[in-house]
Amino acid sequence: MAKISVGTLTVFNHEVHDWIIYKDRLEQWFLANDVELEEKTGNKRRAILLSSLAEQTYRLLRDLALPKEVGTLTYTSVIALLDSHFQPKKCGFAERSKFHGATQSSGESLAEWAARVRGLATHCAFGEAVFEDAIRDRFVLGLAPGPERDKLFTLEMEELTLSKALAMAEGVRCAREGSRQTAPGAAPPDPLHVFKMAAAPRTAAARAPGSTQAARDGGGGSAGPVTCSACGYEGHQLPICKFTRYKCKKCGVKGHLRRVCPGKNLVRQHFVECSASCNEDDEL
Template identity: 45%
Template sequence: MCAAFSPFVGNISSFDHQQQDWSTFKSRLEQFFLANGINEESDKSGVKRRAILLSALTDDSFKLASNLVLPNTLDKVSFQKIIDVLDAHFIPKRCGFAERSKFYAASQQQGESYAQWAVRLRGLAAHCNFKHLEDALLDKFVMGMAAGPEREKIFTLDIKELTLSAAVDQAESVRCARAAAAASAPAGTSGGGDVLFKIEGVSKSQPDTDRVKCAVCGRKNHKTSECRFARYKCKKCNSKGHLRKMCNKVNYVGEDNVSEGDDE
């Protein structure tokens, strides 16, 4: 048995106006016609193109199209007429300044990569009718970037030589370098330097009088169990576990060995 043969190159999916975008479907339909050599020369009457279009509509979309061409019927209306009424119905009229307002109000979202941010800007600029599109895209890309080293790096570059593509590459390079540096840093290190004490649950605005003194050294910026002087020997009683200023013993032991300020 011979394999089924399709006369067309590729295929066109059905269109449901309640779930799909008309402009996207229309563009795909045009590409389908182009791939199969269906045009105004090969289909002068438009009957073939009309049949392909109508057969791709779901029941609800077919009914909508029928209502839009009333009092005519779809089989009596030209292909271009059907396209025109569907365009008028699905594609809203756009106000140039309203579109520009959306463009200028946009900013890079959390979790959005620099490449994604640039692509989203191009979509927002589609109906803005900028005279110098690339300049507008570059300006908004940089001004709308999230604050950080990437944005600061772009600010140092020569704007005369900078393009949107170069700005995206520069931002991604800085981001990758930061990620690589963080991944290669030794475990437990931080950019803030060595920490003398680990402080937990203490608010910067919390009054000092509300904090509990460390029983080892008397300070209030850490817990007793975390004190670095816990293994020091008291110069007053010669016992480990506290400094001299926290010693409550009356008698001095080894007084001759005591030096002034040794606990400090």
Template identity: 40%
Template structure:
């Protein structure tokens, strides 16, 4: 016969009889177990030590001959909790929230400790007070200290403490830079003619200064790049560069394209203007 769900074995050394009995009763109800089979199911779900204990408690009666309600009654009597003592109340009043314990777990643990204290009608008030005072220093307790003690309930205290905890965690994320990081993508723009001119201006001035053109026979003209005349006497000094748009030099000596100079383009630049002097000295030589 197969059953719906499952139930673990009960070991009185490690388990709680009241919890096991509650789960066992629900298991029997779910599977509609007949009365004459309940005792057998209980016995088969007892550990060896628990079975031995029950057999000793029933002696001289035979454990296999007992009805389910009689077996449960014997175990109830044996595992009946002790009466409330100052030890139980000391555990309750001395309890504090653990470092990694959630607010819900802290409230549930307090209810478990209070079950041995027999608070009666004062249960809710004692649970609320211990919950607040046992939180420890922090924004959660500070928030609850501001509440009206006459109207504050345990449910409301748990809600307010949860809000303060969420606010503290959010603030810590912002302070530590653990918030959402938005990646900044680079923006690429095509440089127009005016942009090239602005970029080329300082480089053109630097190239002219570095050239140190004083009209020496071995130096090149910084305007057209040819030799044997100075920049002041060059006929191209009033022309505008076709590359960067700046007046005062030709395209072949433009700093924008100086790293990729093309000889054929130089010839076409020089030949495109009517200058006999530059054409006269525009002679190719092989090194």
């Protein structure tokens, strides 16, 4: 009876997959399935690895092994060839420059940013003594401007680790998002209403130079709608109009707007917002 393997061993294609990740997974698969590493050749492991390579990757390995044949190499030799090809020598200063210049990207979560900081420190050779402080500092200093970064800047550095900084930043983020939500049972904000108000045509008496204030206010027995002489709109009279406090930009007289100044044609139709103040360019 054939032995059932544990886990799934996928095909490795160097154009798509990362060799370091695949090699780690391959070692775990060998361990889970009791594939022992023979002291001299490791023929079984080599055969499993070669059979798991995509065609273009196998061709690359064959070229790397020349003038030797791939089938004559040990498992350790095959791994060494692939390591040397897919892991070029790293420049320590270049890796540190990349590490210290990294910042949180737009749309990158706090957890993703913390994980990327750890990955960038892989080849920086910080050493165990300064590793945790280095990744903590880069996480905090590289955060996007906002309440999370401001909060971390107020904390003491001595007892702050990367994990604590991440937890603190996540707490600030959750609180900020929760405050944006409407409390349960609270009434939604009133919608913005825009009313249409039409100005009635002024009578000949009101347009006359010698017209009285009562005639301009729609009095004097006029049967039409009452029109305010301060703003030109219908539906209210002069004593209750708020624009009686405004000074006309045309004649300089306080008590009406420029649009209803004597001698100026009245605009026929206007749209005003019920909750906004006048935008007539007159002064209060």
